[in-house]
Amino acid sequence: MKFCCFNTLAIVPVLWSVLMFLGFVSGYIVAVTLGHLEPFVPYISDLGLNAPESYIFSAVCTLSAILGAITMYGEYKYFKLSNPNGKDLHNKIILGNGLLSCVGILIAGYFQEFEYEYVHxxxxxxxxxxxxxxxxxxxxxxxxxxxxxxxxxxxxFRVALASSLTSIFLCLSLLFIGCKIYDHSCMLADWDFPFRQECATMEWFELIGICIFLLTLKKEMQQLGFRVPKSLKEDWIVKTEKCYDDVEAPEDPISG
Incomplete structure (x- = not known):
């Protein structure tokens, strides 16, 4: 019996990255065209304030969370298959971080900043x-x-990109903390926030950097394939060379 198998999962992080970037950019273009937002520079979250771009925003967040969870689990399996005899704690911590990020995408996508500011x-x-x-x-x-x-x-390249992304995130955090210390409104919905444009610009750079990092995960994912196992106890994600291992040999024809 031959089991169904996708030869590679490399398309998943690529699809996630492209969908997330083009989806938010499309929402931005629609919002600016309809006059809902100023061209320079809205927060990414501002795309969820008005229809129809809010529908694009929620859809992109939902699909991104789903594709993200698949990618994170794929990377988890890659590390596990690369180190089958090692301790799995670090790998599980990495998976947990990735899944929490996906949960954050869903929360930000469905709890809009003007209605649920702190939750968003x-x-x-x-x-x-x-x-x-x-x-x-x-x-x-x-x-x-x-x-x-x-x-x-x-x-x-990944190390440099991860360092840059962390620096941008720390700068964003320090701006919000500093603003709070000096008793200014720090909420995204406040258009009088003194560093609004700077924070919005850094947020877009953060998004672009994350999308680029996701594209690099294609290298590991192309070594993994998806198959339908014989039982639920078997792995669904395996090395690509094992995708078609479970093929029964053809029966010899019965001689007459």
């Missing part, structure tokens, strides 16, 4: 903060397992 802010912090932490932990574990030796340039 928690979602945004989870989405960006956990994504940054995921990138850092991913680089660390990649280095620990010596997987970086197969592609040193890609590893160094």
């Amino acid at each position: 802010l928690i979602g945004a912090v989870l989405a960006f903060g956990q994504a940054n932490l995921y990138a850092i932990c991913h680089c660390y574990y990649y280095y620990k397992l010596s997987l970086w030796k197969d592609n040193t340039r890609l590893f160094l």
Whole structure:
């Protein structure tokens, strides 16, 4: 019996990255065209304030969370298959960070800033903060397992990108904290927030950086395939060379 199998899961992080970037950019174009937002520079969250761009925003957040969860689990399986005899704690921590980021995307997508300001802010912090932490932990574990030796340039690029994303996120956090200390309104919905344009610009750079990091995950995911196992106890995600291992040999024809 031949089991169904997708030869590679590389399309998943690529689809996630492209969908998230083009989806938010499309929502931005619609919002600016209809006069709902100023061209320079709205928060990404502002795309969820008015219809029809709010529908695009919610749909993109939902699909991004689903594709993100698949990608994070795929990376978890890749590390597990690359180090079958090692401890799984670090790998589970990385998976947890990634899934929390996906939860943050959903929260930010469905709790809009004008109606649920603090809930939306928690979602945004989870989405960006956990994504940054995921990138850092991913680089660390990649280095620990010596997987970086197969592609040193890609590893160094990821480290530089993760460091840049973390720096941007820390700058955003410090601006909000500093604003709160000096008794200014720090909410995203406040158009008088003194660093609104700076924070919005850094937020878009953060999004672009995360999308680029996601594209680099294609390298690991292309080594994984999806198959329908014989039983639920077997792995659904396996190395690509094992996708068609479970093929029964054809029966010999009965001689007459």
